[in-house]
């Protein structure tokens with residue numbers, strides 16, 4: 022994050038303010054978490070010329086990127102920002118390490134097991150049993166795999182760890 | 184010939200053509216999970232195509248976009264290896280083709296991460312994360328089916344023998360390969376081959392499949408000189424929208 026000098030011109034908000042506004046932009050495919058929690062927003066630069074937001078795709082073919090850029094712009098326009106530039110960058114490559122703890126908790130409450138370094142979900146997000154089994158390495162979106170709980174028998178999404 | 188452009192188009196075309204082949208399974212997979220998996224891998228590869236062909240278009244500087252390169256070139260201008268344009272046939276051929284490519288893709292992208300061109304290194308680093316995941320899956324399916332039923336074993340062995348002559352092209356250097364290795368843009372192909380062979384030998388052994396000892400190689404894909412007839416048929420489907428409604432946008 023880049024902070025700029027305090028700016029008292031009401032037309033240019035601080036980057037901290039913009040980060041806070043972006044918390045209201047949810048991921049189009051997992052609406053319980055914000056694009057900030059997901060780690061997709063990498064950088065916010067504010068200066069007299071306007072606001073520049075740098076975003077990065079989770080997966081290179083992530084079909085949600087266009088929607089995310091559009092939703093960010095819509096949200097910032099709601100706060101009367103005019104000159105908004107959204108830049109996509111791929112390096113450094115997105116990693117699940119950028120998912121915030123808040124984001125991980127929200128995922129679990131929503132029924133998606135958060136990513137684990139071990140490469141497998143710790144427990145079933147429904148009943149918390151650790152007796153779980155992989156059904157497929159791929160799931161309903163590029164960022165998820167499909168697992169099943171052997172105790173409550175519910176299938177669930179697991180957020181892939183990359 | 185601009186070797187950098189040629190090299191970038193080769194990278195883009197490999198994943199574009201293979202990604203399109205995989206997408207042909209969408210709605211027709213043997214089970215729902217496989218259908219979803221193949222569609223997801225296709226999506227990753229089309230995303231990777233966007234990265235490579237966008238850069239190729241910039242390097243070319245002829246006012247073409249990634250979409251122009253994908254949808255408005257004819258078969259002879261495609262620079263993918265012959266392996267990836269081979270038709271899906273049955274699930275055994277599809278998954279064997281994927282495995283043989285993934286086993287090459289991972290070490291090749293790894294080497295590209297040290298490219299002298301920073302943009303190439305960045306793209307490779309993004310793509311490799313996805314390719315590792317693809318290889319994990321294709322190698323485990325190879326083993327499950329090779330060491331599965333009598334029928335699945337027979338089909339996997341047949342798929343391996345059918346596709347084997349198309350693997351040689353991945354590692355046979357031509358003028359472009361030599362030039363980009365020389366300039367530090369890309370690795371020497373022979374160095375990648377050793378790592379490919381290691382992965383292939385070890386997975387085939389676990390799958391109880393017999394590696395063919397024939398090293399005859401079909402070539403002519405990455406140079407564009409002699410694509411198989413399958414590519415033209417594939418492009419006629421892939422490009423139909425832009426050919427019928429030039430400039431159409433979503």
Ligand SMILES: [Zn+2]
Nearest residue numbers: 145148170173
């Ligand atoms: Zn459960």
